[in-house]
Amino acid sequence: DEATERAAVLDAIERIATRIERERSALTELDSAIGDADHGGNMARGWRAAADAVADLDDPDPATMVKTAGKTLLSEVGGASGPLYGGSLVFASTALDDGITAETAVAFAETYLEKVQDRGDASVGDKTMVDALVPAVHTFKKSIEVDDLPPAEALAKAVDAAERGVEFTVPIRAAKGRASYLGWRSVGHQDPGATSTLFIMEELLAAAQA
Ligand code: ADP
Numbered sequence: 474d475e476a477t478e479r480a481a482v483l484d485a486i487e488r489i490a491t492r493i494e495r496e497r498s499a500l501t502e503l504d505s506a507i508g509d510a511d512h513g514g515n516m517a518r519g520w521r522a523a524a525d526a527v528a529d530l531d532d533p534d535p536a537t538m539v540k541t542a543g544k545t546l547l548s549e550v551g552g553a554s555g556p557l558y559g560g561s562l563v564f565a566s567t568a569l570d571d572g573i574t575a576e577t578a579v580a581f582a583e584t585y586l587e588k589v590q591d592r593g594d595a596s597v598g599d600k601t602m603v604d605a606l607v608p609a610v611h612t613f614k615k616s617i618e619v620d621d622l623p624p625a626e627a628l629a630k631a632v633d634a635a636e637r638g639v640e641f642t643v644p645i646r647a648a649k650g651r652a653s654y655l656g657w658r659s660v661g662h663q664d665p666g667a668t669s670t671l672f673i674m675e676e677l678l679a680a681a682q683a
């Protein structure tokens with residue numbers, strides 16, 4: 474029922490905020506190698522504010538909770554990642570208007586990815602969060618629609634795919650975002666946004682398994 478869904482979404486967002494706060498210096502370290510060393514601070518500040526804003530809502534539905542998290546990220550986080558994370562969450566939240574099912578979760582994931590690519594114009598191989606997201610979303614969709622796995626198992630497969638996507642960002646040259654200013658010097662470094670995307674997905678999985 475709706476109260477159970479509400480508690481599950483709140484738990485997921487709180488887990489994400491806690492994890493990102495814990496990874497703050499790791500994300501900053503990645504961004505200092507190929508960016509401007511603010512990804513940890515950006516994400517920690519944004520997700521903490523998002524979790525607090527969602528906790529303050531009065532009897533919200535899941536779509537409103539996700540939309541509120543996205544709006545908070547948009548207003549708290551600048552740079553590339555604020556609009557990419559926040560704007561895409563706001564846009565994709567409407568896929569959850571009828572609650573959370575395997576079907577709406579796939580629609581949410583696909584819509585989120587579509588918005589990230591619309592906004593950022595990055596493809597796989599550009600060394601961005603898209604390198605984690607594309608394999609994750611495709612794996613999630615296939616696991617549900619073709620392999621008929623339960624959502625939590627499909628999410629576990631998607632996390633594995635995202636992890637390989639993050640590893641794939643290390644040896645490639647950045648073609649989008651600040652890291653692209655470095656050209657070939659970006660080779661050998663792991664992308665911060667792909668890494669934070671993986672951390673978020675790991676927490677979604679932990680919440681789904683709780
Ligand atoms: P900024 O680069 O503005 O300081 P952040 O450091 O918070 O913003 O976020 C950097 C991350 O944003 C990168 O590691 C990358 O994953 C992601 N990113 C940057 N530009 C794009 C883009 N055009 N499309 C997708 N993701 C992008």
Ligand code: MG
Nearest residue numbers: 508509511512
């Ligand atoms: Mg940065």
Ligand code: MG
Nearest residue numbers: 509511552553
């Ligand atoms: Mg910045």
